[in-house]
Amino acid sequence: MATEIQAEMVANVWKVIVAPGDSVAEGDTLVILESMKMEIPVLAEADGTVAELKVAEGDVVQEGDTLLTLT
């Protein structure tokens, strides 16, 4: 089952760490968001594989926007 990883706040996408097809472990950093001079790492909550990336570095995301999907 695919899990959607969402942004928890309005932010800029500062770094995209993973690429589609990468396998990730629980706790790995997937994307780093930046908002109000703070870097906020988005972590994998479970082991999985990156199915689809929905954002690129420099994008602005709103709260609730999907960043990527994990299977």
Add this chain to the structure above:
Amino acid sequence: MESLLVANRGEIARRIIRTAKRLGIRTVAVASDADTDLPYAREADAVVGLGDPAPATSYLAAERILDIAVHYGAQAIHPGYGFLSENADFAETVTNAGIVWVGPDPNAMRAMGDKAKSRKLMAEAGVEIAAGSLEALPDVAAAVAMAREIGYPVMVKATAGGGGIGMSAAFDDEGLRAAYDTARSRAERFFSDPGLILERYVERARHLEVQILGLADGQVVALGVRDCSVQRRHQKVIEESPPANITPDLVDRLSALAIRAGTAVSYRNAGTVETLYDVDRDEVVFLEMNTRLQVEHPVTEMVTGLDLVEEQLRIASGLPPTFDPAVAVNSQGHAIEMRLYAEDSLRFLPRPGTITSWVMPAGPDVRVDAGYTEGNTVSTFYDPLLAKIVVWGADRDEARLRAQIAVDGIEVIGPQCNAAFLAEVLADPEFAAGSYDTGVVSRIIARR
């Protein structure tokens, strides 16, 4: 000095403008499109628009800001903190243009700017530093050899790093090999500089810092100690002066270290020497020096009665300080500063928004340095600091109780703010007893 450009925004720009007005100095503010309605922009004598809010093209646009200063006839530039305040090249360009830089000499800024270089310089000047490398490590074998020599635990840090990124602790050889690889790849990825240093890791540390002033005649004086151990994400939340349960002997040691550090770089103007105090070993080591006015400078002002911005402007103009430097500065009572951030109290995530209601505490011995007011929008472009609430008491308990009342008086509607977290810290038994160290926030969260 008759006119001053303030190259900053928010609460610190407003605070600098307030002192300038009192001294009869005309102020020029700069404001991006996101900030034109903020109090500081309205209170300045002139405000010049910087357009697009992105920091790189607004408050970091060095050439543009210098042009504005020249065009508006500003005789001096005050950089505040953050943005261009620690940019030595900018300071040099300003000075070369015949404008007074309200800050230290660019050479002192450069000497303190690099982690490895400043450690080496301080060691040479006889300032105590944490045991560890004085230059970038050549490879992982050298790291392991050094860790065995100084003893575990150790901390691996990126030489170009900051804000806790590229820092990893290790407790044995195996852990160090892993920490080294992680730190190196992060340093490469984030700072385009794989340089790493290794330091002894202090497990139970207090973050103690000394306010110094390098006077116009070359003398360096220490104005007391602040405790900034209450931190989340390696950023300070509550600061106090003097530190709780501090002995006169430790104050003397810290002051002597700070004066030695400042003197080693011929420091002029206001600066802060940050140290780590190892609680278990009763040892103080130099951490870094901030070559600018610090966010938490008001706690020092509340106990000394000095106006540090006034002292900065006097030093920059070649004038003596308002006090007699031959006599130790008199410090009275106790001050606590609370940083009100636009962030939630649970995970400390930033929460921007438009302020529909803004009520700040007031009263005797309560000072509020606010960057915003009702109707303003807190944007995502800049740091989340909304206001600093600073209280004074005759002793620490009185200051802490007054701080609790002050926090209860905060009402911000619109962006979420961390007032509940500030109240949680003030009521925490460890904070109340003054027995806390830099691990206190994680313990408070664990106690929830």
